[in-house]
Amino acid sequence: MLTLASVFAANSSSSNIFLQQIENGITLGAMYALVALGYTLVYGIIELINFAHGDIFMWGTVITFIVVQMMGLNHPLSGFALVGVLLLLIIIGMAVSAFLNAGLERVAYRRLRKAPRLAPLIAAIGASFILETIVQLWRGTNFYAFPDIFPHGGFTIFGARVNYLDIFIVVLAVAMMYGLARFINTTKLGRAMRATAQDPEAAALMGVNINRTISITFLIGGALAGAAAVVYNMYIGQVWYLTGFQLGLIAFTAAVLGGIGNIYGAVFGGFLIGLIQSLAIQFIPGGFQWSLAVVFAVLVLILVFRPSGLLGQQVPDKV
Amino acid sequence: MSATNIRAQLSDSISAVLSNKIAGRELRWYLSGWRLGIILLVVCIILPFVLDGIDPSLVTTSIAIGTYIILALGLNIVVGYAGLLDLGYVAFFVIGSYTVAVGTYGFLQNAQGKSIPIPSFSGQLFWLLIPLAALLACLFGILLGAPTLRLRGDYLAIVTLGFGEIVPIVFQNVPWFFGQFGMSASPPPDVGPITFSDPLNQYPFYYLTLALVVLVILGVTSLRGSSIGRAWIAIREDETAASVAGVNLVRTKLMAFGLGALVGGIGGALNAAFVSSIAPSDFNFNISITILIMIVLGGLGSIPGVIVGAIVLRFVDVYLLGKINDAVHGLPLVSGSGAPLHFLNNVDFNTAKFLIYGLILMFMILLRPQGLIPDVRRKRELQGIGASAEGASAVGLLEREEAGEDEAGGETTTVGAGSDAQGRED
Amino acid sequence: MPENVLLRLRDVKKVFGGLTAVDGITFDVNQGEIYSVIGPNGAGKTTVFNLITGIYKPDGGEMLFEGQSISGLSPDRVLRRGITRTFQNIRLFNNMTVLENVLVGQHSKIPGNLPSVLLHLPNYQRAERRAEERAVELLSFFGPSLVARKDDYAANLSYAERRRVEIARALGSEPKLLLLDEPTAGMNDAETGEAINYIQRLRSEFGLTILLIEHKLQVTMGISDRIAVLDYGRKIAEGVPAEIQRNEQVIEAYLGRKAAVE
Secondary structure, X not given: OOOHHHHHHHOOOOOOHHHHHHHHHHHHHHHHHHHHHHHHHHHHHHOOOOOOHHHHHHHHHHHHHHHHHHOOOOOOOOHHHHHHHHHHHHHHHXXXXXXXXXXXXXXXXXXXXXXXXXXXXXXXXHHHHHHHHHHHHHHXXXXXXXXXXXXXXXEEEOOEEEEHHHHHHHHHHHHHHHHHHHHHHHOHHHHHHHHHHHOHHHHHHOOOOHHHHHHHHHHHHHHHHHHHHHHHHHHXXXXXXXXXXXXXXXXXXXXXXXXOOEHHHHHHHHHHHHHHHHHHHHHOOOHHHHHHHHHHHHHHHXXXXXXXXXXXXXXXXXX | OOHHHHHHHHHHHXXXXXXXXXXXXXXXXXXXXXXXXXXXXXXXXXXXXXXXXXXXHHHHHHHHHHHHHHHHHHHHHHXXXXXXXXXXXXXXXXXXXXXXXXXXXXXEEOOOXXXXXXXXXOHHHHHHHHHHHHHHHHHHHHHHHHHHOOOOHHHHHHHHHHHHHHHHHXXXXXXXXXXXXXXXXXXXXOEOOEOOOOOOOOHHHHHHHHHHHHHHHHHHHHHHOOHHHHHHHHHHHOHHHHHHOOOOHHHHHHHHHHHHHXXXXXXXHHHHHHHOEEOHHHOOHHHHHHHHHXXXXXXXXXXXXXXXXXXXXXXXXXXXXXXXXXXXHHOXXXXXXOOOOHHHHHOOHHHHHHHHHHHHHHHHHHHOOOOOOOOHHHHHHHHOOOOOOOOOOOOHHHXXXXXXXXXXXXXXXXXXXXXXXXXXXX | XXXXXXXXXXXXEEEEOOEEEEEEEEEEEXXXXXXXXXXXXXXXXXXHHHHHOOOOOOOEEEEEEOOEEOOOOOHHHHHHHOEEEOOOOOOOOOOOEXXXXXXXXXXXXXXXXXXXXXXXXXXXXXXXXXXXXXXXXXXXXXOHXXXXXXXXXXXXXXXXXXXXXXXXXHHOOOOOEEEEEOOOOOOOHHHHHHHHHHHHHHHHHHOOEEEEEOOOHHHHHHHOOEEEEEEOOEEEEEEOHHHHHHOHHHHHHHHHHHXXXX
């Protein structure tokens, strides 16, 4: 978690360290939650740990970074320019990740739908390697710094520094989650997703187009990861071919923590992991080196003692 | 005759001889396997002299290959036989490597960064380190397995992945092991006139590696045809039916996990003694996956397949890619600054191997899940009397199956004493 | 407890989520009996089997085998007490040979300690040899045809042959009580007749007690000593075949409804 160092160093001037870490944890958690949703949606519908999901996210970070580079942006924007660029980046990021994810499903996972559980997982690991290595061959192993395009500034509350960027991130993430919940609970497609998650055969008998529904699930999961990629670029700002591996594992942990298959669980788990990680970094001696180990320890403990996650699976919400 | 035909015949003959011809008849099978085994052993004994003549670095390459044959055979117990997907096998490799390093280095570091002398396994005591490394790895395998083996397959995969990531972090961050700089390990001591510390003479190391490889092959071959091997495969095929037939799931899975880890520990010990300097950053997820790819490529559960998988991949990795790199970068079309294919100069073929690995995984799973040299079971089914295309299935882990439904609860898997099957299955 | 009661279920319960699959079932199976459990689909018959063999943990009640509790034991422990079973949808190990399948059934009879197995020590080799001989013996119970196919893969057998191999596998553990879950499902009349024949021979030649789930009345009425009728997870009747055939409640709840469905 080398990349987190920059974020937390920037906040070191705050006077209330505990609250500051809570604030950091919430921002980080919003980002994790977006990625975790992609794991949970896919797992909910086809019971596959989409191992390549983190790399789908990473591709979002790389492509949006290239777009920003091509536009020659290297300083904070404001006004319409800011809104326009953010909108453009979010749309591009979401589109790239969404189509990559759906493409992967179409090319690989779909053919393995009747295969035993571990076969698509191994295919997903292969996909993850392919996606990472392409970027490595193309961009090298260096970190690229994403330019500072979001306006600096913020305010201090109870001794904790809150940047405008943090507010933007949390608002964006919450808006997307709200949109997702509305989509799943109120639209016809959302209903098809819920039906397919519960019983694909019965859903097919009722006239649900299973292939299309699964494709849409992958599109949505990918799109959320693409949005998270834009957030990551502005918040952490280090574009790297292996980002997806670590962040993906953390997000997967978040999904499991909340109860995989449960979309509210993924959001809850995302924020919780964000908080655990930021507090562990601050309050465990040498916390930085251990922060990933702490996340994994949480994962192992949850899986062993409460495999259905903290929120369990509330069937009506399961997708 | 087409290439496919030749390959099929070749794999036929190899697997027919090396593997269990009449399943369950270990003794007879043993004897029939012996003959080919001895021929291959003689070839392996002569091999370094031949290789030395072609390219002396090939002897070193063979040692590196041997280490991975051991690792791949170890992981094959867990994944190929018992059907448990372990994505963190590198952990046992690390533990084995550090056991030898700690045992021979003579120092540990305290929290203040000072080196503290500790007793070391000097002289012929070194040889104790190999079984010790195996035992320690086995112990950690059991410690990890005990709480996690009840988990469903894909969850188990992720937990083992986590373990594989944590173990190197521990060695990096616990003060004793010199952090990111790692430790050095001594080569084995001289035995009479045989010396392992002469960098110009790799023959002794080659034969040490060969001996360990043969030992591991004998071990896994013996297990494969035994009641334990049968129980592993039964679990892989159908956990519930195996349990009802009297197989203790927890014990049998733990045995697979522990023995797999044990073999990984042996591989680690050999690795440390050979490379002589180890650091936490040498051990990562890529290693776990590389070993997994070896067995998926060769054929899950197939001993000859796994060996060939390890040889091919490791040879490409440590030898061929370097040669390709040099050859391509040395081409006139590439090397000059204005050369038309100059961009190839920036392509590192060592990196590209992970792309190849990824493609191998995807294509094998999609197109040939039984591997290049399938387990003999698969072979027999393809030739089988009245076997239909759908009826025949690949190695259980990757086969297609139609799970039957029980009356009330749907498909159920029971997972040993004390666990609530329902809670985990919902 | 009378001496001849082998298996005793008292008020056994199993709940899945909100659904009570088995709602307080009580019955005794006597030594040497063929005892059948019948009832419409979803009545909880297979769940009862899953509870007895330890695949499910009961949510209430007690299960005694030879006077000792078997509640909450894992399936392999239950097997070691002397209970084993077959499955409604035959569950053989398809990538193993017929012989290997039957050998797995004798797993509990072969020493499992690592050194013996790894080094093929004499005690292990003896046990393996015995197990193989025994496996062939068990297969020959069904006539010579199955013995001839012992090295074939289980996946390549016919349906009726697979049923037989599954029974041979179950016999390998030398059980006292054998649970057969619809042993004639999917069989034609001739095959069903053979099955009836060998189920009776299982009792006479192996001294087995048999607990049977069966839909075909031809089978249950023909060979059962006693029959229990389940409906909605409860036992609604119990008695000898003649009694069951006359029982109004049974005709209404089970036969009547089944007839209506069909």
